[in-house]
Amino acid sequence: MSTRIDVATRKGLFTFRRGAAGWDIDRVAFLGNNLSMSLVDQRDGAAYAAVDEGHFGCHLHRSRDYGATWEEIAAPAFPAGATVIDRMPTEPGGDDEPVPRKPAALSEIWSLEPGGPDEPGVLWCGTIPGALFRSDDHGDTWRLVDSLWDRAERDQWFGGGKDDPGVHSIVVDPRDPLRLALGVSCGGVWTSNDGGANWSNDNHGLRADFMPPDMQYSPVSQDPHRMVGCRANPDRLWIQHHNGVFRSDNAGATWTEIESVTPSVFGFAVAVHPNDPDTAWFVPAVKDESRYPVDAALAVAKTTDGGATFTALRAGLPQRHAYDIVFRHALDVDDTGDQLAFGSSTGGFWTSDNGGESWSHVAAHLPPIYSVRFA
Amino acid sequence: MGRDKLKSYVLDEQGRLRRHVAVFVDGRLITDRLGLSDAVTPTSEVFVMQALSGG
DSSP states (O other): OOOEEEEEETTEEEEEEEETTEEEEEEEESTTSEEEEEEEOTTTOOEEEEEEOGGGOEEEEEESSTTSSOEEEOOOOOOTTOEEEOSSOSSOOOTTSOOOEEEOOOOEEEEEEEOOTTOTTOEEEEEETTEEEEESSTTSSOEEOHHHHTOGGGGGOOOSSSSSOEEEEEEEOSSOTTOEEEEEETTEEEEESSTTSSOBOOOBOOOOTTSOGGGTTOGGGOOEEEEEEOSSSTTOEEEEETTEEEEESSTTSBOEEEOOOSSOSBOSOEEEOSSOTTOEEEOOBSTTTTOSOGGGOOOEEEESSTTSOOEEEOTTSOOSSOOOOOOTBSEEEOTTSSOEEEEOTTSOEEEESSTTSSOEEEESSOSOEEEEEEO | OHHHHHHHHHBOTTSOBOTTEEEEETTEEOSOTTTOOOOOOTTOOEEEEEOOOOO
16 A cells, blocks of 8 residues: 655645554645656656756756655756647648648656556657657666657647646556557557557547547547556457547557446546556546536546446545646555545645545645556 | 627637647648648538647
């Protein structure tokens, strides 16, 4: 059972520890800074923190003493000459003009995951603009994964809420770390069976209701807000998508839309039970311009039967005038599947010891929470 | 009057397409967001979509 949770927020990295009296803040790092992501690598205990210094760019820090001290390491960087489509140009174009492009420069570290158990030092990093980077040396150096970057379809990706698209979900198959799956907003699901040498976006079943009718099933136009895989059955993937919930039983090749989520199918976050692929949690909200909990009452939706039915769990969660949104990385489940934690856009933080049946309000006034991870 | 009201949701007061509003002409994202010079035919289908995500 995990006794540590790292919470990355708009104003710092908060580490919670579980003691005799329950969860409490043990340490605050980078206070005042915008933390987009954090990671504790279970293979060696190293911690990583992605710090957005605003005007001074995105930077990556590593701690090898459980967060007592941090050292800045290399951040992923795009090579000279790398460009992305400029969807918000400042100069007029036209039918005769080429689609405008701009230099690719790191604007956000959006996902950070360890490689396989037998790949010490391998880290994967997803970024905005949308790209995948790999490190083979615990983050000392990074290289752009060209095989994905060079795919022509990348020019069809587009930003969701941000100017540029981004890679927010990286699922590494624990049986075979050469099998990877990426979630891209907005660029769909990309899978590799060879460690990222080749990529496929040839999947079926995802639906985008925000696209013109004849493009709604285009795999490259999808907005999977968050994608997670089940440790015990890595072929089972869950997606909280912009307009629904989807499940795959074949590692992302085909997807089934789940329409029975209560109280709603809109949301950002999803977590799957590590030992039971049919059990997953979501934090629904009113779609999609509004984005607040249904009836302003916070609920976690849980299924234990693969999405056939859902229960809205509310015990311990605010049921009047609650406007908490849970961002895509801000819900997590621990290795036992019993402990859950999530944090909200308005700085509320809750934990559960019983699979979400009841919740404890651990912190009420944190900064906006971007990422919650058991360590 | 109704047209001007609608216009203010899609374009800003300088006539530029608002950020994070996407316009498709015949299934293709337009390329000229400032001058709106992408060609349309009398039978073109134009979709104005809101962009996504954020929170």
